[in-house]
Amino acid sequence: MVKRRTTLTTLLGLIFLATWAAFPLHAETRLRALFMEGSAYGDAEIRAMTGRFTAAHPEMRVTLDFAPYEDLRDLTLGATDSGTGYDVVVFDAIWPAEYADRQILLDVTARITPEMRAGILPGAWTTVDYAGHSYGLPWLLDTKYLFYNKQILARAGIPAPPATWEALLEQARIIADKGILDHPVVWGWAGTEGIVCDFTTLVAAFGGRFAPDGTTTGNPGAAGEALRYMVESHASGLAHPGSIGFQDEDVRRVFESGQAAFALNWSYMYRLSNNHRDSGVAGSVGIAPAPGAVGHSLSAAVNGSMGLGITARSPNPDAAWDYVAFLTNPAEQNAQAQSSLPVWAASYDDPAVTTGQRALVDAGRIALRDMIPRPATPRYQGLSEALQTAIRDALLGRATPEEALAAAAAIGN
Known part of the structure; x- marks a missing residue:
């Protein structure tokens, strides 16, 4: 009888140990x-x-x-x-x-x-x-930074990169007039989110900040000034003619080939263009915050x-x-x-x-x-598409900047 009880006790103990091992003390x-x-x-x-x-x-x-x-x-x-x-x-x-x-x-x-x-x-x-x-x-x-080619600026006799967007076009004109590059600026202005990011950067430069409906606070005229600047850059001939169809990687390739003195792009381009074995500008890549605008700001940035x-x-x-x-x-x-x-x-x-x-x-x-955000709205996707269309309409001369922005605001509301 004692032996039978001992065997039963041992068996129950083994069952308990097996059950305990299957379930840790602290639940996972x-x-x-x-x-x-x-x-x-x-x-x-x-x-x-x-x-x-x-x-x-x-x-x-x-x-x-x-x-x-x-x-x-x-x-x-x-x-x-x-x-x-x-x-x-x-x-x-x-x-x-x-x-x-x-x-x-x-x-x-x-x-x-x-x-x-x-x-x-x-x-x-x-x-x-x-x-x-x-x-x-x-x-x-x-955020998007201003990239510049140190070697090209030195050849043009430009001692420092531009601190304002106005100065950027002035420096680009110097580079073009000296025959160094015909189109010293490259943008990524295809009909994608990238063009809204560039637009937002410029809105920030001109002292604006987006309200949820896409209008601007701070300087209420910032969106108009930003879009007029984009149109001027495109129409001046100083921007690479492919900019209207370029995305970020196109911008990087043009800049790395030495065909642009200035570019606006994300931080990844700094690491690649300075170290990439196929980059033709490694060691000559400068980076700075995106410029400000005279009378409005010292720098600008989009989130x-x-x-x-x-x-x-x-x-x-x-x-x-x-x-x-x-x-x-x-x-x-x-x-x-x-x-x-x-x-x-x-x-x-x-x-x-x-x-x-x-x-x-x-x-x-x-x-x-x-850095400032793009419009904070639950309907952002629709507003972004409206802004993309409006900006490109202005760049391609299908609408004035004022008309284009009014059309985007109507859709955004």
Whole structure:
């Protein structure tokens, strides 16, 4: 009898141990996150960051999905509509208004600490803010910079790059008159979002800021002045004739071939054009914040950044916030500064950030601090398409700048 009881006790003990092993003391928390494929942070970098997070939080598991930029919005909306999907999503600076309106993202205003609010660059907050609330944390910062060919400027006897857009055309005229280049300026003005980004940069230069309907505050005439400048640049013959059909990569190729002295483009061009083995201008690439305009500003910048947010249907919002805060903390951002400049103001004095890219850091310190958003409206897509059409109509002479902007405003409203 004693032996039988001992055997039964042993058997029950083994069953208990097997059951205990199958269920850890701390329940595992699972997160699913959506990132942009081929972003400034490569897929491998994001996996490494996530690995450091889970090493510090062994009770958490994070599944990573990567998608091209063109699919991010549809995947986010589709997963939310189906009631399944992501805990954390990356989003473009033009989407918070729509995501807030459709209750896609959690309002995380109350989670943001005073240290975050004060330490992150002011312009970066326009990536995630809408109507006085924050829907995530800024993560990948970018804006359009002025690129210039140092060698061409030296040949033309120009001692410094232009500080204003007016001076840029004056310098371009000097370069053309000396026979160095016929068309010293190159733009990316195809009918895509890029033309709206250039337009926004110029609106900022002329002292404007967009209201949600696409009209401008600050200097109410800024949009008209910006579009008239674009028309003048195109009509003057100083701009590369292909600009009207160029996108960002076309701009880079023209600049790298030495066919342009000035270009407006994103930060990636600085790294490629200065280091790319096929670049004909490596070592001669200068970078500065986009110029200001006489009587209005010293520099200008458009927000082309991305944020990280928590979906409204996430079953684990606290864990998701821990993950978002980890990916955006200064240590992680500084370690990846060669891929994307950090969101934190103090990082711009850190040798880990400045080494090997001082010119970019100096330009970014100004531009990323002051960048303005494109119109913050839940109906941004329609307004952007209206602006693209209006700007090109003015450039091609199908409408005056005033007529073109009035048409875009009518559609935007």
